[in-house]
Amino acid sequence: MLQDLSAQWTTFWAQNCTGFCNDMLMPLFWIVLHILTTVGVLLGAVAYLTYAERKVLAAMQRRQGPMTVGPLGLLQPIADGIKLLSKETIFPYQANKFIFILAPMITFGLALIAWVVIPVDQGLAISNMNVGLLYLFAISSMGVYGVIMAGWASNSRYAFLGGLRSASQMVSYEVSMGLVIVTVLLCVGSLNLTEIVMADRPWWMVIMLFPMLIVFLVSILAETNRAPFDLPEGESELSGGYMVEYSAFAFALFFLGEYANMILMSAMTTILFLGGWKVPFGLEFLSFVPGFIWFALKVCSVLFFFIWARASFPRYRYDQLMRLGWKIFLPLTLFWVVFVAGVLIYTQTLPFMAENMEKF
Helix, strand or coil, X not given: CHHHHHHHHHHHHHHHXXXXXXXXXXXXXXHHHHHHHHHHHHHHHHHHHHHHHHHHHHHHCCCCCCCCCCHHHCCHHHXXXXXXXXXXXXXXXXXXXXXXXXXXXXXXXXXXXXXXXXCXXXXXXXXCCCCHHXXXXXXXXXXXXXXXXXXXXXXXXXXXXHHHHHHHHHHHHHHHHHHHHHHHHHHHCCCCHHHHHHCCXXXXXXXXXXXXXXXXXXXXXXXXXXXXCCCCCECCCCECHHHCCCCHHHHHHHHHHHXXXXXXXXXXXXXXXXXXXXXXXXXXXXXXXXXXXXXXXHHHHHHHHHHHHHHHCCCCCHHHHHHHHHHHHHHHHHHHHHHHHHHXXXXXXXXXXXXXXXXX
16 A cells, blocks of 8 residues: 555656756756855955955055954954944834834845846846846935935934935936936947847947946945945034944944945946956957956956045035036036937947848
């Protein structure tokens, strides 16, 4: 009897469950493995970006930087993480505890889920969706909610004012970033990030997009609240800004979210303007180097720009920040969208126009 049941179960499994495992569970397993690998690499990159920033700033200021914990101070990020995790989370008096905790989770979570569509190499992306750039811009725009929630839930006038200041700053520069992205879309004709990287760009098109690269680099500094646009925090008027009441692990989530957003914006810059994983400057003799290595090097170069700007420029006044965003960048990017469209139509290189010409 038992032998018959065992034989029937074996036959049923072979006929039904084996195909299910091959068709459903194995692809799901690889997707989960890809997600876990991406999150692990990103968390490690965030941790050691803080170390790299401190060492680069120290070199620019003729100091040593982290040098005590581990060889060359390489274990300093781990020590900082243990210190933050071991502290007590303190809630301000009459704060909304649920929103107070939810705000840093939103900030950090959005910085992670945006990497779903980032291709670090040919075919090496969790999801190669056709509207990947639109998804990426939508996710980065939602980061303002975590800032506003943190400022409001803290029950502190300084945190609230810092949240409002940060929200207006992020919204202001997202307008310019959106118009910069439109100029790139006019040149490549696709919202798919892989197709944006693989699109052919003549030398004159690269030169035409160079001013938009400068605008985009300045805008991502303001978007991530980095110096010289770190206006949400001010020692004389707002103290620590919207995160002034946060401590321990909640503060660590904001901290990790800020640096994860820096890496995300650097990846966006690499994909839109620097050729993604492709060999730079057409040096084909270096094509033996894997694409993800080139992608990582380009991201690191943009991150160095973040650190370099922090070490070089004093903090802007708030009116200077708003004037730059609304009175200079917005008119400039609007004009450049019209200019790029006109040049592409005149030269008959607008992607949709070129496709129609091929059909006829």
